[in-house]
Amino acid sequence: MTRALPEPSFRRFAAGIGTLSLRPFDLSLDVTTLHGWVTRPYAQYWGMLTASLADVRAEYERIQQTGHHQALLGEHDGRPAFLMERYDPAYDAVGGAYTPAPGDIGMHVLVAPPEPGERVPGFTGAVFEMILDYLFSDPLVDRVVVEPDIRNTRIQALNERMGFRKHSIVDLPGKQAWLSFCTRDQYSDAVYATVPMTEAG
Structure with missing residues (x-):
């Protein structure tokens, strides 16, 4: 009997894109898919290029058991399309690089490689x-707190577009990272600010 997928815990429709949704990461359903993403060269900054399927399963079992770190699978029109993790910086290595404040939440995002022609x-x-x-x-x-590798300029540019502000370069396990923050107001100003008609075309 086919196992039912977990119900999405969050869903949004994006014009020109389709329906994006988030649901809890399911070890039995999603590990093989995720392994196929993290072992491709484009995902080098995820740090799992040489990971085996068992390695990926062990890492996400560990995440599930922490109580302060959660993985969610993102879907695009019902198909796996990205992974996001939310975590409490006070329990993470980044919490040793600055003083976490109440209301801080850490974020990691990995978007799946697009299929040819898609x-x-x-x-x-x-x-x-x-x-x-x-x-x-x-x-x-x-x-929201992020700490991308200093070499990952593409994600830094996207972070800045979403309202993140760089704070400092910090040493974290396996990388030097740009510690960056985005408040609720910074995000709102960056994404939902009115675009002048001359720029909108």
Whole structure:
């Protein structure tokens, strides 16, 4: 008998993109898919290029058991399309690089590689907006914390577009990272500010 997928815990429709949703990561259903993503060269900054399937399963079992770190699988029109993790910085290595404040939440995002001929313009930006909408839908969250590798300039540019501000370069396990923050107001100003008609075309 086919096992039913967990119900999405958050869903948004993005014009020109489709329906994006988040549901709890399911070890028995999602590990093989995730292993196929994290072992491709594009995912080098995820740090699992040489990981076996068992390695990925062990890491996400560990995450599930922490109580302060959660993985969710993102879907695009019902198909696996990205992974997001939310975590409490006070229990993470980044918490040793700054003083976490009440209302801080950490975020990691990995978007799946597009299938040949199926690249959707604006998809990654839409995923980021949906994830930040999800995080800020929690009234206890005041600020999102990210720590991308300093070499990952593409994700830094996307973070800045979403309202993140760079704070400092910090040493974390396996990388030097740009510690960056985005408050609720910074996100709102960056994404939902009115665009002048001359720029909108």
